[in-house]
Amino acid sequence: MSRPSKVVLEYLLEESNLNCKASFVERIGEITESYETVPEEVADAYEQLTVNEFWEIIRKIAVEGKRRTNHNLTL
Template sequence: MTNHRKIVLDYLMEETPFTVKQSFVDRIQEINEGYDEVPEEVIDSYRELNEYEVWEIIRKIACEGKRQNSN
């Protein structure tokens, strides 16, 4: 069974430059709009997530961004 949360989280962790404020929002928008740069697997997995799972991913990304920028 595919772990949709892991696919989306891994993609966002890898593709989000945490030093740019708007970057995370841009990555989510790219997934939502199905940009060509986003792998199909990520787009499909994101569509399978429920609201709770999306908020959990956002929380994890926010914590990582805070950790990286706390210096």
């Protein structure tokens, strides 16, 4: 994974509550709208992503969200 992808992926994993559907969608919106709450490094990295790289990030977050949700159900 390239550096911009890693920056965006790590930000979304850290800042999103993957047990809440709206949280992830809100973080994506904040990045695309360049909110002041989004670190400049993340906004710049997002601008460098290709569409395919962005979809790969979404796939990785979906897998991680499913893993975390299943883990919480078994506790």
